[in-house]
Amino acid sequence: MFPLLKAGEEVLVDTKAYHCCLPEIGDLVIAWHPYQPDLRIIKRVVQVDKNGYFFLMGENSLESSDSRSFGCVSLQQIIGKVTSRFP
Numbered sequence: 001m002f003p004l005l006k007a008g009e010e011v012l013v014d015t016k017a018y019h020c021c022l023p024e025i026g027d028l029v030i031a032w033h034p035y036q037p038d039l040r041i042i043k044r045v046v047q048v049d050k051n052g053y054f055f056l057m058g059e060n061s062l063e064s065s066d067s068r069s070f071g072c073v074s075l076q077q078i079i080g081k082v083t084s085r086f087p
Contacts, residue, residue, distance in 0.1 A: 004028070004059040005042060010086045017081035023054055028082040031056060034070045041065070042082060047072075054078065 005011070013030050023029055023045045033039040043056035043066050053072035058064025067073065 005085060006087075011042065011082045012084040012086070013080040014083050015080035017083075018075065018078060022048070022052070022075065023078060023081070024048070029054075029056065030079040030082060031073050032077045032079065033065075034073060034077065040079065043067075 011030070025045055025048060027045045028042065029045060030040050030042050033041050041056075041058075043058050043064075045054050046057045046067075047055035049055070049072055053074055055067040055072050057066045057068065
């Protein structure tokens with residue numbers, strides 16, 4: 001699968017989207033990388049754990065660093081929901 005975003009594209013993020021509800025399967029989110037604290041990642045929520053953890057996967061599964069390598073992330077690691085992208 002091809003990457004959803006290309007270099008130079010910008011996204012609009014709703015940082016308050018998850019203040020009153022949880023991310024849902026299919027949401028595109030920005031999160032802090034668990035092992036690289038200064039790195040923000042854009043991934044899709046593909047599974048929600050019953051303990052409130054989220055399995056994130058990149059659109060380009062062959063090239064993506066995602067929950068398959070670093071595990072599930074907590075809600076505190078999710079910055080917000082991507083609402084729009086601009087080429």
